[in-house]
Amino acid sequence: MALAGSDVIGQAKTGTGKTLGFGIPVLQRVVTQADVEAGRATAVPGKSPQALVVVPTRELCVQVTNDLQGAGKMRSVRVLAVYGGRAYEPQVEALRKGVEVVVGTPGRLLDLAGQGHLDISQVRMLVLDEADEMLDLGFLPDVEKIVDRLPARRQTMLFSATMPGQIITLARRYMSRPTHIRASAPDDQGTTVASVSQHVYRAHAMDKPEMLSRILQANGRGLAMVFCRTKRTCADLAEGLSERGFAAAAVHGDLGQGAREQALRAFRNGKVDVLVATDVAARGIDVDGVTHVVNYQCPEDEKTYLHRIGRTGRAGASGTAVTLVDWEDMPRWGLINKALELPFPEPPETYSTSAHLFTELQIPESATGVLPRAERTRAGLDAEVVEDLGETGGKGGRGRGKAGSTSSRGRSGSRSGPETAEAPAEPSRRRAPGSRRRRRLNDGTEPAAAATAVAVVETVADAAVAAPVNPSTDPFAVPAQAPKRTRTRRKPAAEAEAPAETVAPVADGDAEAPKRTRTRRKPAAEAEAPAETAAPVAEAAAEGDAEAPRRRRRRRRPAGEGAAEAAE
Incomplete structure (x- = not known):
């Protein structure tokens, strides 16, 4: 039906070949240059893609592209993978040269189409793979924008293992008289694949690492996938399994695209035999x-459970699925x-030392929480080279464990590194009561002359206070706090407005701060030159190395004293 050009909704269990179910019709119906040379077609439509396959995740995009390239090798069909996390330039260059089939994620497809690099006006076939996952990830608005850019006359195919009601609504909106096909084996009537042996145990969270270590030592175990709900649990578990001797790698959203593809390549090549992943790898x-597939954390719903355990028992093979609840x-x-109508309403309470765990999963009695050194034969994740993808921003490689790098700050927020680790402890900066803070230069030195001159200027500035405000004459004035004054003798009434000499010259030499001297009041004629009093002190301070003079103790001025002097 797909080869005839009809719209198709394909639904089948995981591992039954849905990729080639739409891949073979797509590869067969596109027109290539080889068809023109062989006389099967008159002309190639152009460099624009003729078929578009939309997938929800990057890992699925890479896999579908590899499957289509392998199947279309004899027809010389050019297939391009377009997804985020990679540099734009190679993808733009490939589109400029021309391709027949584009496989991509919704976000990058919209970016390239909006920039004018991807022309989808000539697309004759549209495939939505794992459409229900696009709905769960919030890609449905992006998919609708992509569909609106496509020609009205086209073939649309939608494939998934599960079909919720919203996907059927989407199909009725964008498809023309689609045929809904459900495929299953005659003897496989359940919702799950019959060749997968399922086991469910009620386990304690603190005992799960020990249970998992023993499950991974079961007889006949090949490659194993462990699924977690959160990225932090995924990274911590992969690191813990590596410490226990297993060749493990992590795949989650906090890793850069290069690290994620490195882990999947190492898993496919056999350098790593345990892949710890979130649900990004479940599709x-x-x-x-x-x-073996182990649900380390209970899945969110039945669809996630079906896709997780569907990573084993594919293409007619058998497998084992273990769920820890x-x-x-x-x-x-x-x-x-x-x-799902499963026979596990009350999972048995199980621990890492339970006898039925060893019996049902065929675990040797000698298995412990650490893999024996004689069985550590895998090369590990470090043996797989990280490909330079020219990653564009994002979280590139900020994962935990071997595939990522931790932040330069620890969990407590303190800096780490050789500079701060070897630095001596800094002395306390708290000052004793009544002590004076000294000013330091940028180079850390403290010349005595400069400190003395600065201190004298500050003392003179403190002594120059403004005239008090009389609340009786100014009703809007706010009475300020009275400044401190030096202790001097009471001056006669004639000299009431003459300022006092509050600073005495500092003696030469290395003597301590000079004592305060009681000086006479200036005459009225000298009252207007208070700034000259600091000159001899600054000159004397510049000549010697005396320390800064201490601040004078001043008694607090009574509230009514300023008004009384003004009245005199």
Whole structure:
């Protein structure tokens, strides 16, 4: 039906070949240069893509591209993967040369189409792979924008293992008389694949690492995938398994695209046999030899459960799926069990030393929480080279564990590094009561003459106070706090307005700060030159190395004294 050009909604269980279900019709219907040379077509439509495949995740984009390239090798079909995390320039250059099929994620497809690099006006075939996952990830508005840019006359195919009601609504809106096809084996009537052996245990969160270490030592285990709900748990678990001797790698959203592809390549090549991942790797990832899937944390819903355990038992092979359910996740698991009609309403309470765990999963009795050194034969993640993808911004490589690098600040927020680690402890900066803070220069030196001159100027500035405000004459004035005064003798009434000499010259030499001297009041004629009093002190301070003079103790001025002097 797809080869005839009809719109198709394909629904089948995971691992049954949905990628080639739409891939073969797409590769067969595109026109290449080889078709023109062989006389099967008159002309190539152009350099614009003729088919567009939209997928929800980057990992699925890479896998679908590899499958289509392998299947279309004999027809010389050019297939391009377009997804985020990579540099724009190679993708733009490939589009400029011309391609027949583009496989991409919604975000990068919209970016390239908006910039004018991707022309989708000639697309004759549209495929939405894992459409329900696009709905869950919030890609539905982007998908609608992409569909609105496509020609009205086209073939639309939608494939997924699960079909919620919103996806059916989307199909009715953008498809023309689609045919809904459900494919399954005659003897496989359940919602899950019959070749997958399922085990569910109620486990304690603190005992899960020990249980997982023993499950990974089961007889006949090949490659294994461990799924977590959160990125932090994924990174911590991968690091913990590596410390226990397992060749483990992590795949989650906080890693850069280069680190994620490095982990998947190492897993496919056998350098790593345990892949710890979030649900970004639960869709469409097809790796040969995966025998065990472990749900380290209970999945969110029944669709996630189906896609997780679908990573094993693919293409007719057998596999084992183990789910560890916490006590607080029992209500969620009850809903999943009821929706899928599974026979595990009350999982048995299980620990790492439980006998039935060893019996059901065929774990040797000698298995412990650490992998024996004789069985550590994998090369590990470090043996796989990280490809330089020219990553564009994002969180590039900020993961934890070997695939990422931790931040320069620890969890407490303190700096780390050789400079701060070897620096001596800085002395306390708290001053004793009544002590004076000395000013330092940029180079850390403290010349005595400069400090003395600065101190004298500050003392003179403190002594020059403004005339008090008389509240009786100015009703809007706010009475300020009276400044401190030096202790001097009472001056006669004739000399009331003459300022006092409050600063005495500093003696030469290395003597301490001079004592305060009681000086006479200036005559009225000298009252207007108070700034000259600091000159001899500054000159004397510049000649010697005396320390800064101490501040004078001044008694607090009574509130009514200023008004009384003004009245005199």
